[in-house]
Amino acid sequence: MKFETPAAANPIDQMKVVGRPLDRIDGPLKTTGRAPYAYERHDAVANQAYGHVLGAGIAKGRVVAMHTEAARALPGVLAIVTTLDMPQLPKGKMNTAFLFGGAEIQHYHQAIAVVVAERFEQARDAAALIRVEYAREEGRFDLAAEGHAAQPVDSDGEAGSAAEADDRVGDFEGAFAQAEVTLDETYTTPDESHAMMEPHATIAAWEGGRLTIWTSTQMVAWWRRDLAITLGLKPEDVRVDSPYVGGGFGGKLFLRADAVLAALGARAAGRPVKLALARPQVANNTTHRPATIQRIRIGAGRDGRITAIAHESLSGDLPEGQPETAVAQTKLLYAGANRLTAMRLAVLDLPEGNSMRAPGEAPGMMALEIAMDEMAERLGIDPVEFRILNDTQVDPADAGRSFSQRQLVRCLREGAERFGWARRNPVPGQWREGRWLRGMGMAAGFRNNLVVTSGARVRLGADGIVTVETDMTDIGTGSYTIIAQTAAEMMGVGLDRVRVRLGDSDFPVSAGSGGQFGGNSATAGVYAACVKLREAVAQRLGFNAADATFGEGEVRSGNRRVALAEAAARQELVAEDRIEFGDLSKRFQQSTFAGHFVEVAVDAFTGETRLRRMLAVCAAGRILNPKTARSQVIGAMTMGVGAALMEELHVDKRHGFFVNHDLAGYEVPVHADIPRQEVVFLDEADPVSSPMKAKGVGELGLCGVGAAVANAIYNATGVRVRDYPVTLDKLLEGLPDVT
Ligand code: MOS
Numbered sequence: 158m159k160f161e162t163p164a165a166a167n168p169i170d171q172m173k174v175v176g177r178p179l180d181r182i183d184g185p186l187k188t189t190g191r192a193p194y195a196y197e198r199h200d201a202v203a204n205q206a207y208g209h210v211l212g213a214g215i216a217k218g219r220v221v222a223m224h225t226e227a228a229r230a231l232p233g234v235l236a237i238v239t240t241l242d243m244p245q246l247p248k249g250k251m252n253t254a255f256l257f258g259g260a261e262i263q264h265y266h267q268a269i270a271v272v273v274a275e276r277f278e279q280a281r282d283a284a285a286l287i288r289v290e291y292a293r294e295e296g297r298f299d300l301a302a303e304g305h306a307a308q309p310v311d312s313d314g315e316a317g318s319a320a321e322a323d324d325r326v327g328d329f330e331g332a333f334a335q336a337e338v339t340l341d342e343t344y345t346t347p348d349e350s351h352a353m354m355e356p357h358a359t360i361a362a363w364e365g366g367r368l369t370i371w372t373s374t375q376m377v378a379w380w381r382r383d384l385a386i387t388l389g390l391k392p393e394d395v396r397v398d399s400p401y402v403g404g405g406f407g408g409k410l411f412l413r414a415d416a417v418l419a420a421l422g423a424r425a426a427g428r429p430v431k432l433a434l435a436r437p438q439v440a441n442n443t444t445h446r447p448a449t450i451q452r453i454r455i456g457a458g459r460d461g462r463i464t465a466i467a468h469e470s471l472s473g474d475l476p477e478g479q480p481e482t483a484v485a486q487t488k489l490l491y492a493g494a495n496r497l498t499a500m501r502l503a504v505l506d507l508p509e510g511n512s513m514r515a516p517g518e519a520p521g522m523m524a525l526e527i528a529m530d531e532m533a534e535r536l537g538i539d540p541v542e543f544r545i546l547n548d549t550q551v552d553p554a555d556a557g558r559s560f561s562q563r564q565l566v567r568c569l570r571e572g573a574e575r576f577g578w579a580r581r582n583p584v585p586g587q588w589r590e591g592r593w594l595r596g597m598g599m600a601a602g603f604r605n606n607l608v609v610t611s612g613a614r615v616r617l618g619a620d621g622i623v624t625v626e627t628d629m630t631d632i633g634t635g636s637y638t639i640i641a642q643t644a645a646e647m648m649g650v651g652l653d654r655v656r657v658r659l660g661d662s663d664f665p666v667s668a669g670s671g672g673q674f675g676g677n678s679a680t681a682g683v684y685a686a687c688v689k690l691r692e693a694v695a696q697r698l699g700f701n702a703a704d705a706t707f708g709e710g711e712v713r714s715g716n717r718r719v720a721l722a723e724a725a726a727r728q729e730l731v732a733e734d735r736i737e738f739g740d741l742s743k744r745f746q747q748s749t750f751a752g753h754f755v756e757v758a759v760d761a762f763t764g765e766t767r768l769r770r771m772l773a774v775c776a777a778g779r780i781l782n783p784k785t786a787r788s789q790v791i792g793a794m795t796m797g798v799g800a801a802l803m804e805e806l807h808v809d810k811r812h813g814f815f816v817n818h819d820l821a822g823y824e825v826p827v828h829a830d831i832p833r834q835e836v837v838f839l840d841e842a843d844p845v846s847s848p849m850k851a852k853g854v855g856e857l858g859l860c861g862v863g864a865a866v867a868n869a870i871y872n873a874t875g876v877r878v879r880d881y882p883v884t885l886d887k888l889l890e891g892l893p894d895v896t
Contacts, residue, residue, distance in 0.1 A: 158685035158734055158737070159737050159739060160608075160737065160739060162739075163844040167848055168646060168649075169848065170850075173708075174651075174652060175643060175781055176782070176783070178782060178783040179652065180638075181635055181785060182637050182638050182652070187401075194373065194401050195355070195360065195372050196358040196431060201362075202360065202369070202371075204428050205431045206235055206274065206275060206429065206431075207274055207280045207430070208272065208422040209271070209277070209284045210284070210414060210415070210432060211268070211269055211270040212265070212269065212442055213265060213269050215265065215293045215812075216262070216506055216507070216814055217264075217295070217813065218294040219261060220241060221292050222241075222290040223240075223241055223288070224289075225287050227288075228272060231283045231286065233279035234272065234273070234274045234279060235426040236272075236273040236422060236425035236426040237271070237272050238271050238421045240258055243257075246258040246388070247386055249382070250382065251383060251412065253474065253475050253477055253509045254508070254509040256268065256414045257417050264506060268442060269289065271419075271421060271422040271432070296506030297504060298506060298813040299808070299810045300471065303473060304503055307471055307501035307502055307503035308503075309323060309500070310322055310480045310500050312485065319499070322500070324484075324488065324498045324499070324554075326553065327496065329495045332464045333454055333456040336457060336464050337458050338457050338535050339455065339456045339457075340456075340528060340531055340535060342453060342531065342879060343452045344523070344879045345448070345449065345879070345880045346451070346800070347448050347805040347881060347882065348507070348510075348805070350439070350446075350806055351404075351407060351446075352406075352804075352820065352823060353403060355373055355404055356439050357409065357415040357434045358373055359416045359431070359432060360372075360431040361416070362423060362428075362430075363423055366394055367394045368388070369396040369397075370384070370395070370416050370419065371398045371399070372415070373399055374402065374416075374660075375402065375407075375630055375669055375671055376410050376630070376669035377630060377667075378628060378666045380397050380416065381396075381397045381662045383411070384397070384416055387417055388420060395662070396662050396663065397661075399660040400631075400658075400659055400660040401631065402631065402632040402660075403632075403633065406796075407444070407446075409632070410671050414434070414442055414443075419431065419432050438818075440815045440817075440819075440823065443508070444510065444511035446516070446519070447473060447474060447481045449470050449521075449524070450472075451469065451524040453468050454467040455467075459536070461536050461542075461543055461546045461547075462493075462547065463493035464493060464494060465493060466487065466491065466497075467496070467497040467499075468498050469498070469500070470482075470484050470524075471500075472510065473504065474505060474509065475507075475508075475509055481520060482500065482517035482521070483500070483521035483524065484499070485605065486521050487525055488554060489552060489553065489746060489748060491529075491544070492547050492553055493547070493553060496553060507813060507814075508814075508815070514859055515856035515860050516672075518605070518856070520800075522602070522603060523801075526601060526864030527867055529600070529601070530600070530868040530871070539583065541570075541752075544565075544601050545566050545569055550563055558744070559745060560748060561745040561746065561747045562843045564750060565603075565750040567776065567839060568601075568751050568774040568776050568839065570752075571837065571839070572599070572772055572774040575772060575835070575837065576754040576756075578597065580597075582872075585872050585874065585875035586893055588872075589761070592761050592762055593759065593760060593761065594893070595757070596757055596759070596869045596874070597756050597757075597869055598754075598755050598867065598868030598871065598872050599752065599754045600864040601750070601752065601861055602750060602752065602753050602775070602857055602860050602861035602862070603751070603861065605748050606674075606677070606748055606749050607678075608678050608747070609668035609672075610666075610668065611627070611678040611682030612665030612682050612686070612733065612735030613629075613664075613679075613734070614627065614732070615644060615683070615689075615690045615733075617694065617721065617724060617725045618729050621650070621720070621722030623644050623648050623690075624656040624657075624658065625641070625658065625686075626658045626664040626665065627659060627667045627682065627683065628659070628665065628667050628669070629669065629675065629679040629682075631670070634789060635782060635785030635788065635789070636675065639781040639785065642680075643680040643683045643684055643687070643849070644657075647691065648690065649706070649707030649721065650710050667682055672853070673852075673853025673857065674853055676851065676853060677847050678738075678847065682734070684847075684848045684849060685734040685735060685848075686735075687732070688734070689732035689733070690730060691707060692732075693724075693732050694707075694712060694721065694724040698723060710722075712724070749776065749853060749854065750777075751776070753865040754771070755771050755865040755868075756769040757769060757866065759870060759873045761892060762895055763885060763889075764886070764888035766802055768830065768832045770835070771831075772834075772837070773790055773834075773835070774837045775839065775858070776839040778841050779842040779849060779850040779851040779852075780841075781849065787836045787838075789854055789855040790836045790857070793858025793862070794836075794858050797858075798831065798862065798866060799826045800881060800882065801864075801866035802884070803825065803882050803884070804823065805882050806823065807822075863881065874888060875891065876890075
């Protein structure tokens with residue numbers, strides 16, 4: 158099905174099942190431990206041996222020799238494959254760093270060996286006995302220091318001259334020089350780790366030249382293709398199975414070393430191998446969100462209208478890597494006739510920087526939305542009103558191109574009302590309660606809505622059961638449930654009549670889980686397949702497909718009604734299709750919006766920040782399931798708190814690695830850090846986005862939260878911190894005297 162014109166009325170609009178706050182259908186499996194994750198697929202294949210990965214102890218240079226004799230002599234050791242046993246393996250299409258093979262070391266903890274043994278402890282012990290000789294080279298590890306050599310890159314990551322790469326509208330410099338009120342500040346965000354609960358893990362088994370991996374991936378088809386490229390196989394000789402994923406956040410979008418090394422280990426040992434990256438290997442072996450240094454300039458008239466806005470971002474990555482697109486939202490969020498956005502990319506020899514939840518907007522909004530708070534204060538305008546004053550309903554770079562829907566103003570107004578924003582004292586440091594300095598902050602939320610081709614197969618059995626098959630993943634997001642809801646709505650049956658099978662490369666290729674495009678795109682693919690199945694049902698039952706309706710387990714037309722199962726009584730009906738998106742996403746700007754509001758209390762003695770309450774009001778098209786969507790948003794808000802207050806990979810700038818590479822040193826919020834969170838969804842349906850009229854919501858909940866927290870801390874203390882995370886050491890000096 159091609160989706161090229163805005164959606165008309167369709168069966169999803171009935172909202173009998175879609176749009177309901179239903180429990181996750183996989184919930185009972187997960188809470189009782191019966192949803193097997195990759196490392197627990199004990200039954201998938203017999204005779205599994207254990208693999209353990211050895212990571213490089215240098216950040217840049219070459220492996221000169223690897224001495225494995227002592228390791229091989231340990232009892233239980235079945236095979237050892239070192240990086241010197243093969244040439245550098247080709248990179249998958251989505252990979253920046255090489256994953257294995259050859260002597261070259263590109264980053265710390267790059268995989269350099271896999272040990273396979275009968276038992277896990279034997280494999281780990283043996284890996285520790287491998288002695289490695291390196292020829293170490295100097296590397297570039299300090300983003301600020303490498304900024305001078307950074308290259309201009311455009312939003313697609315293409316390098317060029319500044320004239321080609323920078324995005325300009327009007328005359329920024331002229332308008333900024335003329336502006337009555339201006340701001341010119343620099344903000345920094347640190348390297349961050351996905352810190353998903355389930356580490357990267359794979360079981361691999363060979364059958365002749367055919368490889369199966371039971372793994373943990375967000376993108377089944379990307380992994381199949383890139384694993385085939387890396388190992389020199391045909392894609393059809395690789396099967397990927399990933400029905401349950403314990404979080405990804407972008408860290409499992411692209412093929413990783415666990416899959417490659419499980420496959421190589423299994424081939425060498427001649428039997429299936431399971432392995433997981435140990436938690437302390439994840440931060441440096443895999444990818445991370447790159448640090449940024451962002452300069453923002455805003456000029457406005459005394460009336461508060463922005464006349465000039467510039468956002469320039471510097472980030473770093475390995476050679477052939479990508480920039481963090483932190484300026485993305487600044488192209489679209491606020492009005493202003495004169496604009497400049499620019500990115501610079503420095504070469505660093507740190508581990509690969511790549512997508513982490515809301516790449517671009519998450520760190521970009523952390524900077525922009527503090528700048529907006531500062532600007533509002535300089536103008537003497539309430540920060541909510543300042544944003545509303547500068548709302549735009551069209552693309553600021555192209556007045557002929559409107560947003561498909563944009564209810565930012567409503568999000569902000571409704572948020573302010575519900576939160577009691579009117580009670581906030583605009584003068585910082587005034588609201589004292591015992592030892593606590595209290596304050597409120599807010600920020601706009603913004604994340605673009607992407608749409609991606611997505612396929613599905615739907616079966617109707619003689620028992621009336623509808624089975625959906627797609628390689629879509631559920632990374633903890635609720636995919637199983639919203640896909641079941643979609644099929645139930647389309648086929649006119651209850652949720653209990655629907656089975657959903659996900660994450661298998663034998664199923665049609667879906668959008669996968671990423672970029673908050675999965676929910677809307679994957680359900681739209683299921684919608685397309687169900688349209689075909691409805692046609693097949695109608696045909697078999699002798700109905701005219703155009704006027705047949707599906708409901709209560711029956712198909713009806715005129716005064717004739719037949720049980721749906723009848724259509725498959727003689728033979729199962731199978732339909733397959735995919736949704737393909739035309740140029741609607743070019744003709745209209747599709748984005749999602751939120752108002753984020755936060756109240757904090759900062760300890761006047763220690764500078765420790767405690768959250769008191771959080772509110773997000775979101776406008777993100779039709780909400781397919783308010784319960785799973787809310788869970789996405791509160792999870793994202795929690796991640797925003799982490800980014801604001803604690804998350805930071807500390808770079809060892811001498812040796813080039815992330816020092817705090819486990820969950821003891823890399824802090825993320827826990828339950829005790831998170832107070833009351835309230836989430837409100839505006840009642841929307843966006844016919845431009847898909848037949849589902851839904852949009853992404855999983856990343857929106859993060860974008861803006863960090864700045865809302867930082868702005869609340871400023872309101873509480875009067876200390877403006879522009880370098881994340883806002884830890885107590887950055888506040889202490891500036892706190893009011895304690896008397
Ligand atoms: Mo998201 S960073 O595209 O998983």
